[in-house]
Amino acid sequence: MTFDDPASEFDGVDRVVDVNSNEVDNPDGPQVWYTDPFGKHGRTQPFPGSIRQFIARIDNTRGGLRAAGPTLGGTRDYGGPRVHAPN
Structure with missing residues (x-):
């Protein structure tokens, strides 16, 4: 599947940052993983x-x-007819 296929999960325009809700529960787990x-x-x-x-x-x-706090970018529309990955 190509990056600009409508079925692609990645279009490069959904950007949200919420550092307040990050939880890591890994006291005995691996320090490196691959995704x-x-x-x-x-x-x-x-x-x-x-x-x-x-x-x-x-x-x-x-x-x-x-713990929660403000998020950045959740309501912003970064899309447009010429936006595609990578942007």
Whole structure:
């Protein structure tokens, strides 16, 4: 599938940042894993086309406290008739 196919998951225009809701519950897990370009299909061993990602060995879940704050970009439309990946 090409990047500009309407069925493609990636169109490059959905950008949201929310650093307040990130939770890492990995005190005893791996420090490196590999995913596909969409961040899915994570495993601890590399595979063709995989992207290496580093993960902290921590538990920052704060005992179930759902810390939240503002997000950036969630309501903005970054799309347009000429927007395509990469942009």
